Amino acid sequence: MPDTPWWRDAVIYQVYIRSFADADGDGIGDIAGIRERLPYLADLGVDALWINPWYASPQADAGYDVADYRAIDPAYGSVADAEKLIVDAHEHGLRLVPDIVPNHTSDQHVWFRAALADEPGARDRYVFRPGSGPDGAEPPNNWRSHFGGPAWTQVADGSWYLHLFDPGQPDLDWSHPDVAAEFEAVLRFWFDRGVDGFRIDVAHGLVKDATLPDLGDADDLLGRSYAPGGHPFVDRDDVLEIYESWRRVADAYPGDRMFVAEAWTPAPERLARYVAPGRLHTAFNFDYLVAPWDPTALREAVDITTGHLREVGASATWVLSNHDVVRHPSRYGRPAREPESVPTSAVPPVSDDAPDLALGTRRARAALLLEAVLPGGMYVYQGEELGLPEVEDIPDDKRQDPTWERSGHTVRGRDGARVPLPWSDQEGASAGFSPDGAAEPWLPQPDGWARYAASRQQGDPDSVLELYRTVLARRRAHPALGDGDLTWVSAPGDAVLHLRREPGFACVVNLSDAPIDLPAHDEVLLTSVPLEDGRLGSDAAVWLAVS
Structure with a gap:
């Protein structure tokens, strides 16, 4: 189907930039590292790269706290480096889709610094409120952060600001016209430089109920206990108007520019609304991602998703792992969860059960063959093509995820899915992630990590890497696979x-x-x-x- 837009059945590789490849030896992945590995990605058989936030950031939440949307964080490179990557990727036949983070900024963003300085009108771009109780010493309501603890922080003059994630990530108020105008300008800034689309972080959460009511269940951060559209900050109807505006921006550019939404919704029919005509192009299918290794659960996730998306003419997007969840060889190596056991937060807990990695890897190989034949597109999270398991024994003093601190050291968080990749068992102490003599990787690699190295799996017909290459090549070549029924x-x-x-x-x-x-x-x-x-x-x- 030559007229089918590329994104309807694309295979998109997720690059978690801090952990992909370190070219300059500081222990942190960077744009130069991605450029060096473009031949590997093209050979793997993917169509595009999704890159987690690369913007200037104090890194309170690994770049999801953006201080400047028009600048690249110095640890990763520069805007000029990003422009070179876009050109190089296109020359390798790969499209490039960066993240965009519209729900919140960094507390170091110029807007929030102006808000703390109480410059006229600056606080109106965020959600500031007086506290509750006789002296205003309590938070305005009972909302909780996805990372643990209250979703409010008090500032020097006694007022409070909302942050549904880390205190370093103050939520924007999307009812303010400056916010909408700024993000449309940011989209154009990067579209003008050749990016092919954006992955939208927390796409379901931008609009809040202005009355800021208490939650009936303070732990329900994804709207599971509310009627559709009734949660005060999840999947509210007004959020769709934002994406209708964004779609008009994308459609003004040539080349099928696209959006993919990270949208947690309480019902599949609500997700379909995000990808209806005139809105976003695709959305991640989290019902499939959280389904256990159970035939009934998997089939129901496929049927429900494809059914609702077919009604609006959209294609499905399938994913087995990402940077926010336990890697699927470890998930599948544990006893099956009940199908209805879905997370109430965007940071799902990690089970304490020890996984059977041989079983989990066997199931992961089968899951790949199933995922690759489902109608629509699919995402590959970096390292899943190497069969990487979750790293569950990171020393406590090395953990970086803010969930660890915010939960009082009770929730291990997402670091185990973010450990730097092993590229070679012949290159220094970092398994080829960094050049010889480099600083230690920003997260420690476990003992034996090099046994998963890409160089070791290269050419081994029984390896996970060669299975991925074969699956993706045959998926691309077979006329039955990709978009369709x-x-x-x-x-x-x-x-x-x-x-x-x-x-x-x-x-x-x-x-x-x-x-x-x-x-x-x-x-x-x-x-x-x-x-x-x-x-x-x-x-x-x-x-x-x-x-």
Whole structure:
């Protein structure tokens, strides 16, 4: 389908820039490191890169506290370096999609510094309120931060400001015209430099109920206990007007510029509203991401998502891991959670159960084959193509995630999914993440990390890396895969998932506890693990050519 916009079935690789590749030896990933690895990414078979925030930032939350949206953080490079990366990526056939963070700024942003100085009108761009109680010494309401503790911080004159994340991330007030105008200008600044789209952080959370009512359940930070649209800061209807405006900005540029939303919504039909015509292009499918390794849960997530998106003409976006959740080989190596066990916060807790990594990796290989045949696009989080597990034994004094401090050292946070990548088992103490003689990586790599190194897996037909390369190449080449529809052959409740894509393609995933016979087929195209005497083993998947 040559006229299909690229983003409807693209494979997009998520670059967590701090942990991807360090070229200058300071222990922190950078733009130069990404440029050096572009041939690897092109060879992997992805279509685009999503880069986590690279803007100037004091790094209270790994760059999601932006001090200047038109500047690159010096640890990563400069705007000129970013422009070179955009050109280089395009020359490698890769599009580039940076993050944008519109819910909040850094407390070091010029606007917030003016607000603290109480310059006329400056506080109106944020959510400042007087405190509660007789002397105003209590927060204005009972809202809590995603990182733990109250969502309010008091300033010197006694007033309080809202921060649904870290105190260094004050929430903007999107009812103020300056805020809307500034972000449209920021979009144009980067579109003018050639970026191909944006991933929108906290896309569901920009608009707040101006009355700031208490939450009925102070722990419900994603609207699970409210009627759709009724939560005071999650998925409110007015947020869609913002994205209609942003869509007009993107549509004024050539080349199918796109947006992908990080939108946690209490119901799938609410997510579809974000990607209706005239709004955003795609949105992450978190119901699929949090589904356990369970055939009923996985099938329901696929059916519900594709059904609602089909109604608005949008394509689905599938994802198994990202920088905010436990890596899926570790998730799948633990006992299955109940399907309805979904997070109430954007920072899901980490289980204390020790994972069975052999089992989790086997399931992750099967999950890749299933994900790659679903209609729409898919995201690959850096390192999942190496089979990286969650690092769960980071020393407490090395943890960086603000969740660790804000929770009183009770929630380990997201550092375990953000450990710097192992590129080589031949290059110094950082497994090739940094050049020889460099500073220690910003997060410590565990013992034995080099066994996952890309160089070690290169050319090994049994490695996770070579499986990803094969899957992505065949996904791109097969006419049945990408955008479109699917048909289930298996019945709801079956322990084996069996689906067809036309023309002539089937995928079977065995989630039962015993090997199964293959259904009628013309050819075995690919398996997640070798067949067992011609049968598909438990926790395995196969692609078939069918008549």
